[in-house]
Amino acid sequence: MTHATAARSRRIGSAAWRIALAVLPLGLGLTLATTLLPAAQDLSDPATLAIRILAGLVISALTIAVVALLVRYVDRKRLRDAGLTNIRTGWRLAIWGAVVWTVPAALTFGVLALVGAPLTVTVPLPDLAGTVVLLLLAVLLAEAIPEEALFRGYITTVLGALTRGWGVIIVQAVLFTLFAGLLRQNWNPVDLSLFLAMGVGFGYLRMITGSVWMPIGFHAAFQTGSQLILSHDAVDFAGDTGAAMLALGVIPFTVAAILVSSTGIPRIVNPGGRAPR
Secondary structure, rough: HHHHHHHHHHHHHHHHHHHHHHHHHHHHHHHHHHOOOOOOOOOHHHHHHHHHHHHHHHHHHHHHHHHHHHHHHHHOOHHHOOOOEEEEEEEEHHHHHHHHHHHHHHHHHHHHHOOOEEEEEEEOOOHHHHHHHHHHHHHHHHHHHHHHHHHHHHHHHHOOOOOOOOHHHHHHHHHHHHHHHHHHHHHHHOHHHHHEEEEEEEEHHHHOOOOOHHHHHHHHHHHHHHHHHHHHOOEEEOOOOHHHHHHHHHHHHHHHHHHHHHOOOOOOOOOOOOOOO
16 A cells, blocks of 8 residues: 555545544434424424424534534634634525525426416415424524534535545535435435435535535525425425425526526625635
């Protein structure tokens, strides 16, 4: 074994144990949360959503704490080097990410309604508003923040010592997909391809902005809309699953990729932003 090969093997081994340690609190937290929430239940019940929110607070806190410790004391870097930029500017990126998903998704559902596949609200509007707010908080705290801080934040940074550019995006997306498959114990190729596409899309947004905040906003909007339409009784969609995924995933992700690639991020949203090295 040459010196270069040995050095690379050491770098891979170091990255592997750091990634495994960083994934541990998120994996355990989501597994426990899934165990504590019984499968047969009203997903729109405020009590159920409140439990998800409380679990999300714990999961986010533990995940970010472990990531922060690893970044500071193992990698000897700053949090912003791992994409965990200041919330004082990051909130604008998060909102922009949510808007970039919401607008094309809403327009697509509008077109589908015109061709005979409308969305119908099945509960009073105050109940719908309450469900959306609670679901958004649950998704943000239990999924979007910890998953983006981990995969598009820390893991992306660790992989930066082994590869660059699209290599980082693809590898972290594969790890994200494997994590989802293990957590859900579901290896359906269609489901896995969705997680792979999510990982690539979110990873690209992280690469362009140098921050996890736009992926957090996009992730939160996408998962809130998807869960509301596909899993909750508050909204009924007259189309099939393929049409729903077109509006929820394919078109918004495509529009986001084209928009960000062609115009970048508005300066008012990300002043002084930079792409990661």
